[in-house]
Each structure stands twice: as C-alpha cells, then as structure tokens.
Amino acid sequence: MYKIGIVGDGYTAADLLRLLAGHDEMEVVCILSTENVGRRVDALYPQLTGFTDLVCEESNLDNLIGRCDAVFLALPHGLSAVMAMELLPAGIKCVDLGADFRLKNAALYERYYDKIHEAPELLQEAVYGLPELYREKIRGTRLVANPGCFPTGAILPLAPLLTQGLLQAEGIIVDSKSGVSGAGRTPKQSSHFCEVNEGIHPYGVGTHRHGPEIAQELGFAAGRPVEMLFTPHLVPMNRGILTTIYARVQPGVKAEAVHEVLEEKYRGESFVKILPDGVMPHTKWVYGSNILQIGIYADREKDRVILVSALDNLTKGASGQAIQNLNLMLGITEGKGLNFPGVHP
Incomplete structure (x- = not known):
C-alpha cells in the first residue's frame, strides 16, 4: 500500500x-x-x-x-x-x-x-502528464506536470492528426466551454451565482494561460510551430468542458481519414472514446468520470473537420488524470480506481 x-x-x-x-x-x-x-x-x-x-x-x-x-x-x-x-x-x-x-x-x-x-x-x-501520448515517459519519471483541463480536451483530439500529417498546422481554432468549478472553490465575484447563472461569456480572450500550453504540445506533435486560436467560455454548470475544434486537412488527404487515424490511435484506450459517426459528445455523459469522448464531423467537400470533445474538468481534466499518472509512476495498473462510466442523468 x-x-x-x-x-x-x-x-x-x-x-x-x-x-x-x-x-x-x-x-x-x-x-x-x-x-x-x-x-x-x-x-x-x-x-x-x-x-x-x-x-x-x-x-x-x-x-x-x-x-x-x-x-x-x-x-x-x-x-x-x-x-x-x-x-x-x-x-x-x-x-x-x-x-x-x-x-x-x-x-x-x-x-x-x-x-x-x-x-x-x-x-x-518534468513529463507532461497525458498518458495516452507519453505513457512510457510517465512510467520512468519522478515528476509529472498534470495537464490543464482545457488543454486535455484540445490536445488529445488534435495531436495524433498532426503527428500523422493529416491536418494543416495553420488556422486551427479551439473553442471551449467550461463549468464554474474550473475557477476553484475560493469565492470571487466572477463565479458568484448571480454573475454566472442564465448567461455565458468568453474570458481570457487571446491571453488565457492554457493557450501556450496547448500550442506547445501541438507543436511537439506536428514537429513545428502550430498557428492556433484558443477561446474559453464560462457556462452556468458545475463541472464539465465541451471543446469544439475547427481545422483543415492537408491537400490530398481525405477528410474521412481523420476518423480512421483517431480510431486507430485510441483503440484499446480505457479513457479516450471515439464516438460513432454522427454522434457528438455531451458533458453529462462523462460527468464524474475519467473519460474523454470525441465526436468527429468530416466535411468531404471543403476538406474541413470539426472535432468535439467532452470531459469532466475535475476528473479527466485534473484529479482523475493525476491518479492515472501516479498509477503509472508507481507501477500500478493504469486504470486502478478509475474504471467507471459517467453519471447520467
């Protein structure tokens, strides 16, 4: 023990x-x-x-x-x-x-x-703590940098596609919506009930600290700097992040190849799930779980793709992923303590 x-x-x-x-x-x-x-x-x-x-x-x-x-x-x-x-x-x-x-x-x-x-x-x-990308490095380290919640939802859908050269490294747009628990428990005006209830608003536009974190990891995946815009929004729910990503495929690459690459990359992974064609994720489906779901729309005429991910910001976006990382660091089965679905409804 x-x-x-x-x-x-x-x-x-x-x-x-x-x-x-x-x-x-x-x-x-x-x-x-x-x-x-x-x-x-x-x-x-x-x-x-x-x-x-x-x-x-x-x-x-x-x-x-x-x-x-x-x-x-x-x-x-x-x-x-x-x-x-x-x-x-x-x-x-x-x-x-x-x-x-x-x-x-x-x-x-x-x-x-x-x-x-x-x-x-x-x-x-320090090893960046995305087990699905850096599993072996995490096993051998004594220090893990657990990723931010927004970056987890952006990097996992995009990194395999950039590594395989399917996507253009310019013009990627990452649009995220987060529950209020992401702001922490310390009381502040911006997270008071009357400030967030019945409304939605962007924050940290162009300056959010998770922007360079996402760009760093996408650049490592692509092997060169990536041009990306990231905008977070606060929505009146307790927990969860929904991220919508817009990108273009490289000339000559068929848009449907995106689904094939992501399916292959995450086949057998316990905590990243690729949804069937036409199904888009919902934050309620992953509520309280260590699971990230990814939905894919491929525009075959315009060679564009839309990737949508959902995760629980406190679990796969923070504490669950931290346990996943420590399991690996200690030589414990990676999913120990985490193998359960989300709570819905």
Whole structure:
C-alpha cells in the first residue's frame, strides 16, 4: 500500500479523495492546508463522510517527508515548484496539478503567469502528464506536470492528426466551454451565482494561460510551430468542458481519414472514446468520470473537420488524470480506481 499526501484542500483535492476512496493500492495519509488547519476533511466536504477521517495539517513539508511515497500538489501556480525541489530529493514522487511544470520555456511561464519560475532546472525533467501520448515517459519519471483541463480536451483530439500529417498546422481554432468549478472553490465575484447563472461569456480572450500550453504540445506533435486560436467560455454548470475544434486537412488527404487515424490511435484506450459517426459528445455523459469522448464531423467537400470533445474538468481534466499518472509512476495498473462510466442523468 503506497502512502500518499495531498497538498491543498480545494475541489481537485476533494476529487482526489473521492476517487482514491476506491483505490486499494494507495492510502492518503495526510492532507495539508493553509486556511483549514485542524478541520476534518469531511467537515469541508460532507460527501466524504464515512470515507475519510483525515484532519487538515499545516502546510509544512516535514508533514510529508518520511510519511509519503508520493504527493499530489493541488495548488495554485507558483507554489508547487519550491515544494518539488525539496520533495524530490527526499525520494517522494510528485504529480503537480498546478501549472508550474507544464511549460518547458521558463520565459513563457514568466510571461503568462507573471512570476519568476523557482525551479527552471526541473522543467526539462518534468513529463507532461497525458498518458495516452507519453505513457512510457510517465512510467520512468519522478515528476509529472498534470495537464490543464482545457488543454486535455484540445490536445488529445488534435495531436495524433498532426503527428500523422493529416491536418494543416495553420488556422486551427479551439473553442471551449467550461463549468464554474474550473475557477476553484475560493469565492470571487466572477463565479458568484448571480454573475454566472442564465448567461455565458468568453474570458481570457487571446491571453488565457492554457493557450501556450496547448500550442506547445501541438507543436511537439506536428514537429513545428502550430498557428492556433484558443477561446474559453464560462457556462452556468458545475463541472464539465465541451471543446469544439475547427481545422483543415492537408491537400490530398481525405477528410474521412481523420476518423480512421483517431480510431486507430485510441483503440484499446480505457479513457479516450471515439464516438460513432454522427454522434457528438455531451458533458453529462462523462460527468464524474475519467473519460474523454470525441465526436468527429468530416466535411468531404471543403476538406474541413470539426472535432468535439467532452470531459469532466475535475476528473479527466485534473484529479482523475493525476491518479492515472501516479498509477503509472508507481507501477500500478493504469486504470486502478478509475474504471467507471459517467453519471447520467
């Protein structure tokens, strides 16, 4: 039984505890907090009553070192890097659910996150945590950069097509809609009920921090820079992300080849599902699950494709994928604790 620590007590930490309650090879032995030290976790999240008796401890690394085999860093950007610098030499594997290790370029991180990177020497070591693309690298690393929720929904449909040279690397449009839980649990005006109910609006237009993350990974897949536009929107639902992607196929490539390549790439994958022709995903179908669904429309006359993906932003977009990554890092069956469908209706 591997001993696991969680740093942070927000929504992603709660989802980690929900999922790990059914995991028979990992035991969460401590959860660290800054605002809720001394409070029981099931008082913060009553849905966990009967599944954990953990009490939030002070965010001191001494509470992890010597107690944990691995740690989930469920923290805002800028806080994980310093912790990883101390945990890794102590032999503790780390999965960072924040943004500190996602971008390989420290200058790009500093530009988008307005913060000097505290551990640039770890950027090349960290493995980007999309198991369907980087499974073997994840098995051999001690540090995983868990992807952002929007990037997961954009990269998994596009990367295989760019790698195979089916799509033009210019003019890709990624349009995403997210539930409010993506903004976290900390109260803020933009996520108040009256601000989001009965409305939808874009935010971070042209400046959202997940934009360069998506572009980085698509560029790696294509073998050259990719021209892409990304726009996120906030919709009045609790959880889920629906992403619609518009792209053109390369001259001479038949649009229907897109379906063939994606089917081949994800055949046998437990957590990426290609839907039948004419079926488009719904966030309700993946609610609470670690599954990403992809629907495909191929315009045979205009050589265009529309890819639509749906995922739960807190599960495949965060905590579920983090567990998937740690399973691989620890040599556990990849899907342990995650093999269940979404909740619908």
